[in-house]
Amino acid sequence: MELxxxxxxxxxxxxxxxxxxxxxxxxxxxxxxxLLRQLTRTDLALADDLAQEAFLRAYKNIRSFRGEARFxxxxxxIAYNCFxxxxxxxxxxxxVDEEQWQxxxxxxxIDPGLRHDLMHALSLxxxxxxxxxxLCCQNGLSHDxxxxxxxxxxxxxxxxxxxxxxxxxxTLAAWAPN
Amino acid sequence: MINDETLGRQLRExxxxxxxxxxxxxxxxxxxxxxxxxxxLRAVILLGLALIGSGVAYLIGAGHVVREGIxxxxxxxxxxxxxxxxxxxxxVGAFAVIFAIRKTPEVGDLTRLKF
Numbered sequence: 001m002e003l004x005x006x007x008x009x010x011x012x013x014x015x016x017x018x019x020x021x022x023x024x025x026x027x028x029x030x031x032x033x034x035l036l037r038q039l040t041r042t043d044l045a046l047a048d049d050l051a052q053e054a055f056l057r058a059y060k061n062i063r064s065f066r067g068e069a070r071f072x073x074x075x076x077x078i079a080y081n082c083f084x085x086x087x088x089x090x091x092x093x094x095x096v097d098e099e100q101w102q103x104x105x106x107x108x109x110i111d112p113g114l115r116h117d118l119m120h121a122l123s124l125x126x127x128x129x130x131x132x133x134x135l136c137c138q139n140g141l142s143h144d145x146x147x148x149x150x151x152x153x154x155x156x157x158x159x160x161x162x163x164x165x166x167x168x169x170x171t172l173a174a175w176a177p178n
Numbered sequence: 179m180i181n182d183e184t185l186g187r188q189l190r191e192x193x194x195x196x197x198x199x200x201x202x203x204x205x206x207x208x209x210x211x212x213x214x215x216x217x218x219l220r221a222v223i224l225l226g227l228a229l230i231g232s233g234v235a236y237l238i239g240a241g242h243v244v245r246e247g248i249x250x251x252x253x254x255x256x257x258x259x260x261x262x263x264x265x266x267x268x269x270v271g272a273f274a275v276i277f278a279i280r281k282t283p284e285v286g287d288l289t290r291l292k293f
């Protein structure tokens with residue numbers, strides 16, 4: 001029987017079960033690392049370091065997870081805070097290692113040229129729009145969930161998603177079907 | 179211009195699955211030690227309090243009650259002792275089942291149990 005996230009969290013809370021927490025990490029590592037890679041736009045090692053820090057914070061603060069939101073939403077919020085703190089420390093966001101990025105992509109289901117242009121167009125968006133688009137359009141969060149992750153008003157999230165998508169559509173205009 | 183539906187689909191499809199590649203192991207290695215010592219400490223405290231409580235009870239005069247109780251129990255017929263032992267077993271077993279249910283989150287939702 002596959003345990004749900006709630007079951008695993010209950011085990012961590014009751015017995016400090018690190019194996020259960022390990023299962024949670026295994027389940028969510030891809031999406032959390034993916035989000036941070038999108039946000040950092042830079043060396044993958046930094047994104048992974050931030051992801052590791054995010055999971056460590058999640059473990060230490062798991063008692064503050066009240067189950068009002070999905071566990072993944074809570075994790076995204078922690079990961080986003082890690083990213084913001086790190087960016088504040090660095091005072092700059094560095095450029096894209098596009099080749100390294102491309103090497104990570106799944107080559108199966110989408111035109112490689114379009115993928116390349118889409119990822120490039122995404123990386124050109126301002127941080128607030130890029131983050132909103134990544135959370136809502138790629139990671140499947142609702143606007144409300146994204147607002148909670150980013151700690152900004154719901155209307156701002158909607159605006160950022162809308163603006164981001166419009167810019168992406170303009171940038172990718174050449175890929176429009178004839 | 180590319181339409182909304184196509185853009186949405188492309189965005190979803192460009193989300194790569196990132197292989198774990200040792201990431202979970204690194205996270206697990208960085209976790210602080212589990213709270214084993216606090217559980218051990220709790221057991222020691224409970225046992226210590228039980229021993230102190232027993233000692234105090236004996237010293238203030240309850241000792242003879244226990245002694246006489248054991249002597250009376252020894253004089254019981256064998257069938258009564260068996261019933262007594264069986265009853266004790268039932269009570270302990272019931273507590274064990276209740277404790278196990280409380281410790282097993284899956285049992286909270288009986289529909290998820292597979293037999």
